[in-house]
Amino acid sequence: MKRSRIPFFTTLAVLVFFYLPLVILSVNSFNDSRYGGPWNGFTVRWYVRLFQDRQIWHALQNTLIIASTATLVSMVVGTMAAFALNRYRTRLQMVHYGMIYSPLIVPDILMGMSLLLFFVALNVKLGLVTIFLAHVTFCISYVAMVVLSRLQDFDFSLMEAAQDLGAGHWTAFRRVMLPLIMPGIAAGGLLAFTLSLDDFVITFFVSGPGSTTLPIHIYSMMKHGAPAVINALSVILLLVTFVLVSASRTMREKIQ
Amino acid sequence: MTTLSKKKKHExxxxxxxxxxxxxxxxxPTLIxxxxAFKPATPFGGIGEGWTLGTLFDLRNPNYPAIIWRTVWLSLVSTVVCLLLAVPCGYCIARAPKRxxxxxxxxxxVPFWTNFLIxxxxxxxxxxxxxxxxQALVFLHLCSPDATLLYNPFTVLLVIIYTYLPFAILPVYAAAEKFDYSLIEAARDLGASQFRAFTRIFLPGISRGVxxxxxxxxxxxxxxxxxPDIVGGPGSEMIGNKIAQRTFVDRNLPHASALSALLTLxxxxxxxxxLVNHYRQPVVQRKGKGAAQ
Incomplete structure (x- = not known):
């Protein structure tokens, strides 16, 4: 039977649409013209300028501190939440599920705004700590959802088998369940880490003086000129993303 | 009884x-x-004492209906376009050979994970x-040298579609991957046209993903x-821009709260x-498993 070719051509067009701006951006990062106009010759000076920019390094450092701490905390809290949601079917868990699910859907600007008002109402000084608190808040939900989907595939008879063979509840959990769930927790952590690295809107609302993160720095560079340096930075971030995504996909295939 | 309370404690x-x-x-924070939204603003950018309905009345400002209308139509059109593109893409990816x-x-x-500012x-x-x-368009005489491609609502629409399209393709793909394609063949064998098999069999089958x-x-x-802040102009502001403007430029937090409350609703x-749909689903599955045992 002849299949329609429309889906194939749509997909092709969509991929061109996805990558055309990114390719032009990458090409422009080697263009020796300040505003990315007509081709002015090949240069790497934007990359050199980028590596000499101290503010970028400082912003990167802040970003990494927040992303790693927020990931650690949200991995622990989110995994516990996923276990609770998977194990119990009570009214409390129904409310709990709603609380975990809502931050995934609510637009960033609302979350940023409400947290800003919360910190202002409590007279908390805005800075790295408030950014950390905000990031943990949205990361918990992502970790919980990823781990929960892993738990739903888990065969609980394995736990019973371990206990029948004499393992205590804790031993069975630690030696049987945890290793099988670990890839899910790691995947949730990776997602939380990336989301924290990338977050701009929520961070923008709850950041204070001296707590500039990389996305905030990129935004201010966009607003106040220096487009050529952003091109160079974008190319590096794109490469990092590409390597991370490919690596996590190969890792997952190896596990399966 | 003790096991029950122990279970409760563990939960x-x-x-x-x-x-x-x-x-x-x-x-x-959401309740705050x-x-x-019912508090007065102080001239120094703080939150005043007492309660007022004044902030809500300020929302009748003649600019707002236009901004709200623009926010709604931009969101609706971008959603429709994303779905129209995501369904064939999801189908194509799901049916492609493994490699x-x-x-x-x-x-x-990759675009899904790429920093969205970039x-x-x-x-x-x-x-x-x-x-x-x-340059290319001008060279091909497709647009005049002084036309601006940036800073208008259509650019905002285009970039919204660009940003959120991967978020539409992935769930459609996830649903299309689990779909049983022999159903389409069966419909075709029974005389349904390609289009009819698509709308009556495939679309309902992947409705959750859609x-x-x-x-x-x-x-x-x-x-x-x-x-809208980066590629839009003054004529393409959305509610989000107003919230940010009231917060960071005018420092009128009650006003920003009233707008946020509106958006939250x-x-x-x-x-x-x-939420109701999602929560119901696993419960039903669970009950099904229980009944089978």
């Missing part, structure tokens, strides 16, 4: 951390937004008055702020519907 212990964290940093499917999926996931900025470079696209895709585009689009309706 409380593992539910507690996330429950209280989200109560403190998500639920209470609604409360501050090609992995490549296609990777190509969709993806927006890429369009600014592309559409820049001196940028390559503009529904998720719809929410993943529509709700964030309603809250767009960075996209708008988002609440589709959110509640999904």
């Amino acid at each position: 409380g212990l593992i539910t507690g951390p996330s429950f209280f964290w989200l109560l403190i940093f998500f639920i209470i 937004v609604f409360a501050i 090609l499917r992995d490549v296609l999926l990777l190509l969709v996931i 993806r927006i900025f890429a369009w600014k470079v592309l559409l820049h008055p001196e940028g390559m696209l503009k 529904w998720t895709a719809l929410l993943m585009v529509f709700i964030p689009a309603l809250g767009s702020y960075v996209i 708008a988002v609440m309706v589709p959110l509640m519907i999904t």
Whole structure:
């Protein structure tokens, strides 16, 4: 039977649409013209300028501190939440599920705004700590959802088998369940880490003086000129993303 | 009885951390937004004493209906376009041979993980008055040298679609991958046209994925702020821009809260519907498993 070719051509067009701006951006990062106009010759000076920019390094450092701490905390809290949601079917868990699910859907600007008002109402000084608190808040939900989907595939008879063979509840959990769930927790952590690295809107609302993160720095560079340096930075971030995504996909295939 | 209370204790212990964290940093702040919408503003950018309905009356400002209308139509149109593109893409990826499917999926996931400021900025470079696209269009006599491709609502629409399309493709793909394609063949054998088999068999079969895709585009689009801020002009502001402007430029927090409360209510309706749908699903599956045992 002849299949329609429309889906194939749509997909092709969509991929061109996805990558055309990114390719032009990458090409422009080697263009020796300040505003990315007509081709002015090949240069790497934007990359050199980028590596000499101290503010970028400082912003990167802040970003990494927040992303790693927020990931650690949200991995622990989110995994516990996923276990609770998977194990119990009570009214409390129904409310709990709603609380975990809502931050995934609510637009960033609302979350940023409400947290800003919360910190202002409590007279908390805005800075790295408030950014950390905000990031943990949205990361918990992502970790919980990823781990929960892993738990739903888990065969609980394995736990019973371990206990029948004499393992205590804790031993069975630690030696049987945890290793099988670990890839899910790691995947949730990776997602939380990336989301924290990338977050701009929520961070923008709850950041204070001296707590500039990389996305905030990129935004201010966009607003106040220096487009050529952003091109160079974008190319590096794109490469990092590409390597991370490919690596996590190969890792997952190896596990399966 | 003791096992019951022990179970309760265990449930409380593992539910507690996330429950209280989200109560403190998500639920209470959201309630504060609604409360501050009824507070007066002080001239120094603070929040005044007492309660007032004045802030809500300020929302009748003649600019707002236009901005709200623009926010709604931009979100609706971008959602429709994303779905129209995501369904054939999801289908194509799901039906591709394994190796090609992995490549296609990777190509969709990379933009999904790429920093969204950079993806927006890429369009600014592309559409820049001196940028390559503009030069090419002028060269081909497709647009006049002084036309501006940036800073209008259609650019905002284009970039919203660009930003959220991967979020629509992935859930549609996930549903299309599980779909049983022999059903389509059966429909065709029974005389259904290709189009009819598609609308009556395939679409209902992947409805859950389509529904998720719809929410993943529509709700964030309603809250767009960075996209109109970077590629839009004064004539393409959305509610999100007004919230940010009231917060950072005018420092009128009650006003920003009133707008946020409005947006929260708008988002609440589709959110509640999904929540009910999602929560019901696993319960039903679970009951089915229990009955089978």
